[in-house]
Amino acid sequence: MSQRPYVIDEMISAKAIAARIEALAKDITRVFEGTDKLVVVGLLRGSFVFIADLVREIDLPVEVDFLEASSYGNAMESSREVRILKDLRGEIAGRDVLVVEDIVDTGFTLHHVVNLLKSREPRRLEVCALLDKPARREVPIKATWTGFEIPDEFVVGYGIDFAQRNRNLPFIGKVRFTAPE
Ligand SMILES: O=P(O)(O)OC[C@H]1O[C@H](OP(=O)(O)OP(=O)(O)O)[C@H](O)[C@@H]1O
């Protein structure tokens, strides 16, 4: 099936993202001050750009690890089935963990991952999500830190894809179809 044509309208500029990340990282640094155990866990693939910028603004010793979870495939609707495609490399038992996610939409992904990681008994586990789309929530979960609350639009850019494309855009944009289905 060929892709229905669309354009991308900018929603959040690269400059606004950078300013918000600076503020988030200041607060994260304050909250985790004194820990020598912070493990920053990025959820692949969507968070790879966000985590790269965020960790460089966190003024603490950090370890970086990744977990790959997938539920959308090429669709615009969650399959509601979260598959873990790659697990963490390190142990998190007894450690302070910051999960970094690009977007919380239905909440299925974050809910599944947080339950999985909590079962490993970290000392503390918090979540920083760049975007939150509360209108679409099906599972009640909220990140400790949220960059931006957004309306019910399908977004791309800054790591976030539509059918694996547009992850390399430096801003967050919304998908607008230009032809009927
Ligand atoms: O709250 P939810 O409805 O679960 O949606 C959010 C998740 O969906 C996307 O991941 P996706 O499954 O597309 O994988 P990707 O990160 O590799 O793009 C996104 O990166 C989040 O992880």
Ligand code: HPA
């Ligand atoms: O708005 C979105 N865009 C891309 N991927 C997503 N996964 C959940 N929500 C979204």
Ligand SMILES: [Mg+2]
């Ligand atoms: Mg995706």
